[in-house]
Amino acid sequence: xxTAFRSEDGADEARREVDAYIEASARKSxxxxxxxxxxxxxxxxxxxxxxxxxxxxxxxxxAALESDSRRSGNVAEGLDLSLLVDGLAAEREQGITIDxxxxxxxxxxxKFIVADxxxxxxxxxxxxxxxxxxxxxxxxxxxxKGVLTQTRRHSFLVHLLGIRNLVLAVNKxxxxxxxxxxxxxxxxxxxxxxxxxxxxxxTAIPMxxxxxxxxxxxxxxxxxxxxxxxxxxxxxxxxxxxxxxAEPFRMAVQWVNRPSADFRGYAGRIASGRIRVGDExxxxxxxxxxxxxxxVTFDGDLDQAKAGQSVTLTLADPVxxxxxxxxxxxxxxxxxVQRIGATLVxxxxxxxxxxxxxxxxxxxxTLNATVSRLRALVDVNSLDERPAATLALNDxxxxxxxxxxxxxxxxxxxxxxxxxxxxxxxxTHATVAAGLVEDFPLDSGRGDGAAEGAILWLAGDDRAExxxxxxxxxxxxxxxxxxxxxxxxxxxxxxxxxADRGExxxxxxxxxxxISGAGADVLIALDAAPEESRPGRRIEPGEPEEGEDIWVx
Amino acid sequence: xxxxxxxxQRSLTxxxxxxxxxxxxxxxxxxxxxxxxxxxxxxxxxxxxLHLARKAFFPAPPPFPxxxxxxxxxxxxxxxxxxxxxxxxxxxxxVHRNPEAERLGINPFDDGPxxxxxxxxxxxxxxxxxxGFDAAFGGARRDEEKSRAKxxxxxxxxxxxxxxxxxxxxELWSLYxxxxxxxxxxxxxPMSNWTELDVWQYIYAEGVPIVPLYLAAPRxxxxxxxxxxxxxxxxxxxxxxxxxxxxxxxFRTLGCYPLTGAVESDAxxxxxxxxxxxxxxxxxxxxxxxxxxxxxxxxxxKQEGYF
Numbered sequence: 001x002x003t004a005f006r007s008e009d010g011a012d013e014a015r016r017e018v019d020a021y022i023e024a025s026a027r028k029s030x031x032x033x034x035x036x037x038x039x040x041x042x043x044x045x046x047x048x049x050x051x052x053x054x055x056x057x058x059x060x061x062x063a064a065l066e067s068d069s070r071r072s073g074n075v076a077e078g079l080d081l082s083l084l085v086d087g088l089a090a091e092r093e094q095g096i097t098i099d100x101x102x103x104x105x106x107x108x109x110x111k112f113i114v115a116d117x118x119x120x121x122x123x124x125x126x127x128x129x130x131x132x133x134x135x136x137x138x139x140x141x142x143x144x145k146g147v148l149t150q151t152r153r154h155s156f157l158v159h160l161l162g163i164r165n166l167v168l169a170v171n172k173x174x175x176x177x178x179x180x181x182x183x184x185x186x187x188x189x190x191x192x193x194x195x196x197x198x199x200x201x202x203t204a205i206p207m208x209x210x211x212x213x214x215x216x217x218x219x220x221x222x223x224x225x226x227x228x229x230x231x232x233x234x235x236x237x238x239x240x241x242x243x244x245x246a247e248p249f250r251m252a253v254q255w256v257n258r259p260s261a262d263f264r265g266y267a268g269r270i271a272s273g274r275i276r277v278g279d280e281x282x283x284x285x286x287x288x289x290x291x292x293x294x295x296v297t298f299d300g301d302l303d304q305a306k307a308g309q310s311v312t313l314t315l316a317d318p319v320x321x322x323x324x325x326x327x328x329x330x331x332x333x334x335x336x337v338q339r340i341g342a343t344l345v346x347x348x349x350x351x352x353x354x355x356x357x358x359x360x361x362x363x364x365x366t367l368n369a370t371v372s373r374l375r376a377l378v379d380v381n382s383l384d385e386r387p388a389a390t391l392a393l394n395d396x397x398x399x400x401x402x403x404x405x406x407x408x409x410x411x412x413x414x415x416x417x418x419x420x421x422x423x424x425x426x427x428t429h430a431t432v433a434a435g436l437v438e439d440f441p442l443d444s445g446r447g448d449g450a451a452e453g454a455i456l457w458l459a460g461d462d463r464a465e466x467x468x469x470x471x472x473x474x475x476x477x478x479x480x481x482x483x484x485x486x487x488x489x490x491x492x493x494x495x496x497x498x499a500d501r502g503e504x505x506x507x508x509x510x511x512x513x514x515i516s517g518a519g520a521d522v523l524i525a526l527d528a529a530p531e532e533s534r535p536g537r538r539i540e541p542g543e544p545e546e547g548e549d550i551w552v553x
Numbered sequence: 554x555x556x557x558x559x560x561x562q563r564s565l566t567x568x569x570x571x572x573x574x575x576x577x578x579x580x581x582x583x584x585x586x587x588x589x590x591x592x593x594x595x596x597x598x599x600x601x602x603l604h605l606a607r608k609a610f611f612p613a614p615p616p617f618p619x620x621x622x623x624x625x626x627x628x629x630x631x632x633x634x635x636x637x638x639x640x641x642x643x644x645x646x647x648v649h650r651n652p653e654a655e656r657l658g659i660n661p662f663d664d665g666p667x668x669x670x671x672x673x674x675x676x677x678x679x680x681x682x683x684x685g686f687d688a689a690f691g692g693a694r695r696d697e698e699k700s701r702a703k704x705x706x707x708x709x710x711x712x713x714x715x716x717x718x719x720x721x722x723x724e725l726w727s728l729y730x731x732x733x734x735x736x737x738x739x740x741x742x743p744m745s746n747w748t749e750l751d752v753w754q755y756i757y758a759e760g761v762p763i764v765p766l767y768l769a770a771p772r773x774x775x776x777x778x779x780x781x782x783x784x785x786x787x788x789x790x791x792x793x794x795x796x797x798x799x800x801x802x803x804f805r806t807l808g809c810y811p812l813t814g815a816v817e818s819d820a821x822x823x824x825x826x827x828x829x830x831x832x833x834x835x836x837x838x839x840x841x842x843x844x845x846x847x848x849x850x851x852x853x854x855k856q857e858g859y860f
Contacts, residue, residue: 011821011824011825014820014824014825015822018827018828021827028566029567100703101699103696103702113746128723132725132726133726254581254584255584257610257613258613259613259614263612267580267610268580269574297608298607298608298611308565308569309565309569310574310580312611359732364584416726417726417727420728421728422725424730429730429732429733434723434725
């Protein structure tokens with residue numbers, strides 16, 4: 001009995017310790033970051049160093065590392081830490097990184113998921129894959145080589161993908177004699193590029209991945225540097241730049257759960273905001289309204305839920321809601337759009353075929369899409385934009401895409417989860433592009449004549465003047481525009497009396513639809529808020545924002 | 554995760570995020586594929602994956618069957634838990650044993666690597682082809698092994714079940730492209746971003762049922778080729794001079810019992826196991842004979858169709 005008692009005491013003690021540990025661990029935040037840069041800048045070695053110094057290597061892995069280092073290591077003596085991450089046989093043979101490797105480590109303050117991404121240009125798509133889910137990017141530069149094409153390309157890409165935490169890791173300082181002047185000159189070079197690329201800020205750290213100087217501990221050989229080591233910086237930098245829970249509620253419906261006739265739940269992961277039982281919601285793009293009646297989970301119903309959680313909602317009314325629809329807060333709902341302006345990172349071996357139909361997956365919705373216009377190809381080195389006829393592997397382009405059905409128009413800058421999309425080749429099923437929604441151009445009928453023109457309804461005292469200005473700008477870029485104003489209203493409705501305002505507006509709308517159906521844009525300049533429409537924000541690039549009293553029909 | 558009253562006020566924990574991500578993946582596969590199946594190996598990762606599936610589709614039962622690719626050489630405790638869990642979850646359990654391996658009496662004592670090849674790799678391919686499953690969930694994690702660290706969450710297999718590590722689809726944000734050609738299949742790993750410690754913490758926090766072999770108890774063992782093996786039934790062939798010795802052991806990973814190494818431990822409760830985890834100095838796959846033949850061994854097995 002004595003042993004049993006002692007063992008129970010031991011179990012109790014373990015329970016208390018583990019409870020305390022889990023409590024502390026629960027307070028730890030998660031930081032997802034990527035390392036990128038040019039070939040041979042030492043990315044894999046750097047991550048190997050982080051794992052090694054965080055004491056996250058097990059004895060058997062260390063033993064394997066020692067034997068692997070002897071067999072294929074590229075380091076003359078000791079351990080080749082890069083072998084910890086270069087996991088594929090082809091990578092070990094060639095001494096390079098081909099694909100993204102995900103690694104996990106934790107410190108007393110934080111848990112980390114790190115994506116080690118390839119430097120070679122031919123594997124840029126794998127690097128973009130790693131960047132799409134990262135909160136922070138470590139851009140490695142070899143101090144003796146300085147800022148290279150790949151450094152610029154990767155910096156531009158991670159910035160494009162919305163990563164605002166950038167670390168410039170100036171590596172191999174040992175080969176640069178630990179010289180502050182060399183460090184400063186690399187940083188100055190990078191700062192010039194960053195300014196041009198619109199990168200607001202970055203943190204520069206001089207380091208030696210091979211020995212760990214300024215990686216996990218401050219270097220004694222670079223006394224002139226008084227900033228944090230890389231690990232200190234990673235532990236303390238704010239993980240989430242934005243409080244997603246404070247933004248409007250949005251959840252893409254992934255799956256409709258119908259186990260029986262009396263239960264119909266909408267399952268999805270909340271992209272932003274929070275939701276409470278009883279809240280009013282809109283089902284987009286159709287705009288149907290209802291209220292949340294239950295938030296169902298396996299662990300019991302919740303009163304509320306927020307961004308990041310996977311939940312199942314039931315609604316008070318039997319509204320039409322299917323996979324792909326967006327359940328959203330009813331205020332400030334995004335407009336339903338069928339044409340998007342977007343930036344594409346081309347990932348297909350085969351170049352972009354304009355006018356060919358691709359499958360486009362956004363949120364939980366897949367639809368057919370054609371690239372109707374290639375606005376520009378972005379030269380990542382000069383940051384210049386120039387005309388192009390197509391996009392080849394690893395090209396970045398600004399395009400306009402026509403969709404076969406409307407979607408809620410949410411720019412990537414507003415939501416990484418809902419404003420990013422992929423293009424899929426419908427024959428090979430390959431993912432051929434990553435896309436970022438930028439804006440919502442008017443459907444002007446440019447290109448194939450089937451496209452409808454846009455209908456904008458301008459209200460307010462200066463409506464006539466604004467309609468003239470807008471029409472002039474549209475005509476200047478080759479569009480056909482019609483203006484419907486008070487004079488049109490009078491001409492159309494000569495047979496009606498004062499009381500028939502509803503019928504007058506109906507006739508105006510009907511005429512507007514006829515014109516738009518013929519491919520021209522319509523500006524309605526009338527002092528009335530149209531019914532069945534919503535405030536529109538589809539302003540062409542370069543055009544000034546004209547205030548809130550515009551509606552898109 | 555269980556939601557305390559003040560849930561709305563605090564931020565999601567690491568485990569909350571992992572759980573929500575896994576559930577999103579599980580739902581996406583059900584929405585996008587025709588005939589998914591969940592590979593259920595009865596280990597702790599399978600246990601967590603099944604628990605996540607029950608959460609993802611609640612109040613419905615998970616809308617796919619469980620598939621156990623059996624080798625006839627699992628621990629007896631595993632068969633017991635497998636049958637219990639299948640009953641409790643309300644899911645169909647498919648048990649597949651490679652008839653060829655059964656006929657030839659392939660076993661871990663005589664057949665070495667052929668044992669794993671025929672029972673597991675071939676057995677799995679047969680089962681997928683036989684039932685026409687186009688997507689199979691697996692409980693593998695990226696922290697387990699180097700080639701796994703490079704594998705996508707949605708991992709494609711050719712019609713002949715081969716994995717091409719040099720030609721993986723880019724996987725952006727949480728937008729999974731599940732499209733595939735006829736006869737091609739997808740292996741999906743909803744727990745890719747979990748670590749071994751996450752799994753244990755989750756089992757503890759959620760009370761997920763696991764095989765008792767994960768907890769230390771006195772068990773008959775022999776030491777062989779650097780592994781501590783448990784003598785689970787009378788089929789265990791003792792070599793000359795070998796005498797089973799009772800040791801307090803537990804397992805960090807479970808497979809065929811004659812191939813699975815135990816660790817000596819007194820951790821008889823989950824908190825004690827987790828506490829040992831926090832100071833452990835060997836990785837869990839060390840207990841598996843399969844991973845040790847050559848640096849790229851797992852990658853090669855995966856290319857051939859091993860899960």
